[in-house]
Amino acid sequence: MADCVFVVAEFRGGDFRRVSYEVASEGRKIADALGVSLYGIAVGSGVTDKASQLGFYGVDKVFVADDPALESYVAETYVPVIASIIEQADPAAVLLAASVDGKDLSARLAARLEAGLAQDCTEVVCEDGALKAKRPIFAGKCLAWCEWAEDALPMISCRPNVMDCRDADATREAEVEAVAVEIPEARSRATGLELDTSGKVELTEAEIIVSGGRGMKASENFSILEELATELGAAVGASRAAVDAGWRPHSDQVGQTGKVVNPNLYIAVGISGAIQHLAGMGSSKYIVAVNKDPEAPIFTKADYGVVEDLFKFVPAFTEEVRKMKSTC
Template structure:
């Protein structure tokens, strides 16, 4: 059976959820072969095997921690040469897209970004994308070489499927270019205890209508009641009300959760570009003419400082 490479996103051996989703998708078009690199990569094998990886190609060379991006491209290019896959699937993060683009150029192929599914049509792998707030579905095929596809988080369920997960050492030759940018220091980001924004199944975002950093506590309370991540519009971030790392939009992060709740966000196109593929969208805004209401599945016209606390209270009551 044809094999599909899946690039593993992990932290010291702890596999992140988008990779497990990729393994679910990969099984639809072939046998998944995982590529895990960096410190702790060998520790990913059991989890990857439980979720369908027939093989796990591992390299723990120090270059992956010392240098940026290019060593990972070197590893994937080596894996392509070893496996001859029908496709390469990569998580659709900022780094993932750069790795995918560099890999496609390296192997003389094409890249499709932000896919939500993959399928086999007439013997070839086709990437499915959702556009214009899921109003349209596009299907794209790479016309030359091995398709390199980045897939948005939350595009597929995590479905365990036991496979061998046999560990194999991956021999990687690092180019001089891979040593072009060295990591000189790292600082751990302070944990909020909430899910990662781009991976969360539920996102609650606040915008200009929140009217101050101190008022984001209302948004955080709703998010915590739902086990959600907190996002913010560019207006809120530029005003200094919330960290830039939480910005959703064209110049921020793209999210595609099962549920997106926008509070006090007008719905400018720059924000919509980052969340319009969310499965269900709810907006709370006191302006009935706000553009966000053209996009939503459910809209509440009202003051967020009245609506959101009531919603939070009701959720907590039902949980109790």
């Protein structure tokens, strides 16, 4: 009989990514519903000193593989190491982040462990001891509920910035156990990691995003969105049209061929609302659209719509935000 739920944390740049705490919080909810313990897996270089902090978000015990060879995610090293830890237990489920690395890792782990994988899930429930997970399909046009056969190991990757994250309880540290695992020699390796040191908020973890599309007309016009984003503490995104035009880097692209984001507030400026773009931001909590075309498809998805010339509205809106902040 299963005696635990596993969550796999992501460790990067000397700390856990926020999505790891979201996955841990979701894992705690599932473990409580099943009446089992919640175990974490932390892999990386220098991760031991941070591992106990997963307990702040509900993890009871963390199994740590700490080695310089694991500094960067490489499938050939991470997959066998994490799989060997999971194989030593009898988990009721395994949860990971549906991040860039997490999607790759979960697919490979599922194949190795012969688990049933539900990718990019937005909700997980436990009914009568059985798990069900909801995930978007067909570019977000439909939502599917997934169930598992009785003898299958459920593996669930959770879409970042969707699951509720528990308030950190600093008095609750997790037990940490170092595990001795054989790290295979990989045929590939990470030679470096290029990080954005500009201080900007990372798109996939941003709570507010201001995105611009073809309606911005030129790269220099994104400065008005940058100014609004600064006042809101937001990240700046872009549609594929704006990226293809060379106005923004691909790292800013939101959509089916870019990044999937789930902020509390998504402000779409001069974006028509093509289905590929909606697939990347449709699960945002609140969507505000600014477009001078009242028939733009984006308005069918928006919670609030502004039919106005963006070059008039955005600067005026930015000024109002600035005034409100000055009075707080």
